[in-house]
Amino acid sequence: MTTAQHDHATLDARAHDLDRAHVFHSWSAQGALDPMVVAGGLGCHVWDHAGNRYLDFSSQLVNVNIGHQHPAVVAAITEQAALLTTISPPTAHLARGEAARRITDRAPEGMNKVFFTNGGADANENAVRMARLHTGRDKVVSTYRSYHGNTGSAVVATGDWRRVPNEYARGHVHVFGPYLYRSEFWATTPEEECERALRHLSRVIECEGPGSIAAVLLETIPGTAGVLMPPPGYLAGVRRLCDAHGIVLVLDEVMAGFGRTGEWFAFDAFDADQGGVRPDLITFAKGVNSGYVPVGGVVISDEIAADFDEAVFPGGLTYSGHPLAAASIVGALDAMESEGIVANAQRIGAEVLGPGLQALADKHPVVGEVRGTGVFWAIELVADEATREPVPAALVARAKKEMLARGLLPFAADNRIHAVPPCVVTDDETAQALSIYDDVLTILDEEIR
Numbered sequence: 322m323t324t325a326q327h328d329h330a331t332l333d334a335r336a337h338d339l340d341r342a343h344v345f346h347s348w349s350a351q352g353a354l355d356p357m358v359v360a361g362g363l364g365c366h367v368w369d370h371a372g373n374r375y376l377d378f379s380s381q382l383v384n385v386n387i388g389h390q391h392p393a394v395v396a397a398i399t400e401q402a403a404l405l406t407t408i409s410p411p412t413a414h415l416a417r418g419e420a421a422r423r424i425t426d427r428a429p430e431g432m433n434k435v436f437f438t439n440g441g442a443d444a445n446e447n448a449v450r451m452a453r454l455h456t457g458r459d460k461v462v463s464t465y466r467s468y469h470g471n472t473g474s475a476v477v478a479t480g481d482w483r484r485v486p487n488e489y490a491r492g493h494v495h496v497f498g499p500y501l502y503r504s505e506f507w508a509t510t511p512e513e514e515c516e517r518a519l520r521h522l523s524r525v526i527e528c529e530g531p532g533s534i535a536a537v538l539l540e541t542i543p544g545t546a547g548v549l550m551p552p553p554g555y556l557a558g559v560r561r562l563c564d565a566h567g568i569v570l571v572l573d574e575v576m577a578g579f580g581r582t583g584e585w586f587a588f589d590a591f592d593a594d595q596g597g598v599r600p601d602l603i604t605f606a607k608g609v610n611s612g613y614v615p616v617g618g619v620v621i622s623d624e625i626a627a628d629f630d631e632a633v634f635p636g637g638l639t640y641s642g643h644p645l646a647a648a649s650i651v652g653a654l655d656a657m658e659s660e661g662i663v664a665n666a667q668r669i670g671a672e673v674l675g676p677g678l679q680a681l682a683d684k685h686p687v688v689g690e691v692r693g694t695g696v697f698w699a700i701e702l703v704a705d706e707a708t709r710e711p712v713p714a715a716l717v718a719r720a721k722k723e724m725l726a727r728g729l730l731p732f733a734a735d736n737r738i739h740a741v742p743p744c745v746v747t748d749d750e751t752a753q754a755l756s757i758y759d760d761v762l763t764i765l766d767e768e769i770r
Contacts, residue, residue: 329369329370329371329372330370330371332360332370333358333360333369333370333371336358336360336370337356337358340356341354341356347471348483357369357725357730358370361390362377362389362390363388363389363390364388364389364390364743364745365377365378365388365389365742365743365745365746365747365750366389367389367730373728374728375725375728375729375730376728376729376730376742376750376753376754376757377389377730377742377743378729378730378731378732378740378741378742378754379730379731379732379739379741380696380732380741380742380743381612382607382612383544383545383576383581383607383697383732383739383741384576384606384607384608384611384612385611385612385743386579386580386581386607386608386611386657386662386666386743386744387580387608387611387653387656387657387662387743387744387745388611388743388744388745389743391611391652391653391656391745393652393653393655393656394610394611394613394649394652394653394656395613395652396652397648397649397651397652397653398613398614398645398648398649398652400648401416401644401645401647401648402645405644406644406645407640407643407644407645408644409639410437410637410638410639410640410641410642414642414644414647416644416647416648416651417437417642417644417647419647419651420435420437420642420646420647420648420650420651420654421434421435421437421642423650423651423654423655424605424609424618424620424650424654425620427585427586428586428603428620429597429599429600431599431622431623431624432599432603432620432621432622432623433621433623433626434620434621434623434626435618435619435620435621436451436618436619436621436634436636436641437616437617437618437638437641437642437643437646437647438606438616438617438618438619438638438641439615439616439617439638439640439641440470440606440615440616440617441469441470441573441575441576441604441605441606441607441617442469442470442471442472442475442476442617443470443472443475443617443638444470444575444604444605444606444617444618444619445469445470445472445474445475445478445538445571445573445575445604446470446472446473446474446475447619447636448536448538448571448602448604448619449461449474449475449478449535449536449538449571450474450635450636451569451602451619451621451625451634452535452536452569452571452601452602452625453535453536454628454632454634454635455535455569455624455625455628456535456536456567456568456569458532458533458534458535459491459492459533459535460492460493460494460529460533460534460535461474461478461492461493461494461534461535461536461537461538462494462495462496462522462525462526462529462534462536462537462538462568463478463479463480463493463494463495463496463537463538463539464480464495464496464497464498464539464540464543465480465481465495465496465497465498466480466481466497466498466500466543466546466547466549467479467480467481467498467539467540467543467546467573468480468481468483468540468543468544468545468546469538469540469573469575470575471483471487473489473490474490474493476490477489477490477493478493478538480495480546481545481546492535494525494529494534496521496522496525497518497521498518498539498543498549498551498555499514499515499518499549499551499552499555500514500547500549501514501552502689502690502692502701502709503709504517505521506518506521511552511553512552512553512554514552515551515552515553515554515555515558518552518555519555519558519559519562522537522559522562523562526562526566526568531565531566531567531568532566534566534568535568535569536568536569536570536571536602537559537562537563537568537569537570537571538571538573539556539559539570539571539572539573540572540573540574540575540576540577541556541572541573541574541577541578541586541587541588541591542576542577542582542587542694542697544576544577544697544739545576545734546734547692547699547701547734547735547737548692548693548697548698548699548739549692550692550693550694551591553591553592553594554592554595555592556588556591556592556598557591557592557595557596557597557598560598560599560600563601569601569602569625570600570601570602571600571601571602571603571604572586572588572598572600572602572603572604573604574586574587574588574603574604574605575604575605575606575607575617576607576608576697577697578603578605578607578608578609579605579607579608579609579654579657579663580608580657580662580663580666580695580696580744581607581608581666581695581696581697581741581744582666582667582670582694582695582697583663583664583666583667583668583670583671583694583695583696584663584667584695585663586603588600590694600622601622601624601625602619602620602621602622602625603619603620604617604618604619604620605617605618605619605620606618608744609650609653609654610646610649610650610652610653610654611653611743613649613653614643614645614646614649615640615646616643616646616647616649616650657744660745662744662745663744665744665745665746666695666696666744666746667695669695669696669746669748669751670693670694670695670696670697670698673748673751673752674696674698674740674742674746674751674755675691675693675694675698677751677752677755678691678693678698678700678740678755678758679691681700681755681758681759681762682700684759684762685759685762685763685765685766686706686766686769687702687703687704687712687762687765687766687768687769688700688701688702688703688762689701689702689703689706689709693740695744696740696741696742696743696744696746697741698739698740698741699737699738699739699740700737700738700739700740700758701736701737702716702717702720702736702737702738702765703736704716704769705769711735711736712736712765712769714736716765716768716769717733717735717736717737717738719764719765719768720733720738720761720764720765721733723760723761723764724738724757724758724761727757727760727761728757729753729754729757729758738758740754740758742754
């Protein structure tokens with residue numbers, strides 16, 4: 322080992338030791354943690370101090386849409402930091418206004434205001450607050466297969482296991498959304514799944530009392546729950562139900578928005594034959610600036626925004642519309658537009674990643690289904706193709722270990738591997754990842770025989 326290699330290994334060890342001594346990690350039992358050290362990144366790669374490189378097919382937490390260290394975003398933050406690092410929310414600030422305009426320019430007509438937050442969870446928190454104030458109602462309907470964040474109402478709106486130890490907020494009701502591969506409705510076609518999921522939602526609304534429901538809160542495409550693509554007509558059907566009962570429709574685009582699906586907003590791709598889908602509130606974070614500075618927000622319909630022309634909105638955050646965050650949004654969205662990054666995500670999904678994953682599904686018995694769009698895909702792993710029994714957690718852990726050993730940084734959840742690279746991923750990088758998936762799936766095939 323050279324002196325330089327020794328010094329770099331020492332830095333990795335120090336980073337690891339400091340983390341274990343002083344950092345308390347989310348969603349984890351602390352004692353057994355062995356965190357990966359990351360020293361730097363560029364584009365679709367990250368590396369440690371010793372120079373071990375990994376192709377990032379996790380986009381970290383499915384948020385680094387523009388890739389690591391994009392020079393336009395770094396420059397926007399640097400320039401703003403040299404001018405003004407922070408200012409309070411009541412002021413008018415050019416970067417904040419420019420960021421809001423770029424977001425609303427891509428939103429549906431009649432959505433002209435943005436309330437900035439510090440991330441996706443408090444975006445959903447404030448969307449729920451707005452819906453309750455607008456309707457004078459209390460209940461929020463969301464799905465069991467969902468994740469909306471880790472704040473008071475957002476985590477209770479969440480449907481997965483993280484809700485259960487955190488159920489302190491009031492007025493939350495859960496339903497099953499569409500998921501044909503593991504249908505709760507005995508459906509065998511997308512049409513049946515759509516019709517029956519909408520009927521289920523309609524009956525829950527009726528039984529809960531439509532006049533008590535403020536909002537239906539949905540991830541446009543549930544992400545952490547498995548990249549669950551809504552069948553044709555489902556989102557438009559939810560919109561009709563909300564309209565029929567005066568319920569606010571909130572679409573959570575925190576993970577799916579700003580390029581991830583090959584669209585600026587994921588809902589742009591759905592139900593055009595039925596007039597498209599226009600939510601009343603849109604929540605966002607992650608891809609709007611690829612997480613370079615913490616930020617999120619709510620895009621607000623003109624009708625709901627008008628409620629607060631005279632009445633005070635009872636919410637606020639010290640760092641709402643923070644100048645560095647706002648500048649990073651401007652830098653990110655301008656670069657994504659000028660460099661065709663959203664179009665690249667759409668092309669990669671349609672021509673390279675999607676077909677490649679389907680070929681792996683056809684080849685490997687351990688793959689029950691692949692689904693997705695753009696650079697937003699899930700590989701569902703099963704121990705038995707006929708029964709669709711999920712593979713055990715130990716086998717998913719083995720898959721993660723094997724991928725890391727081959728230089729691929731994966732995103733795993735439950736019995737799935739999510740293929741979620743940055744939107745700037747190239748054909749060659751995608752081919753490299755598909756080859757590694759192929760190798761690892763071959764190992765898993767042997768394990769389930």
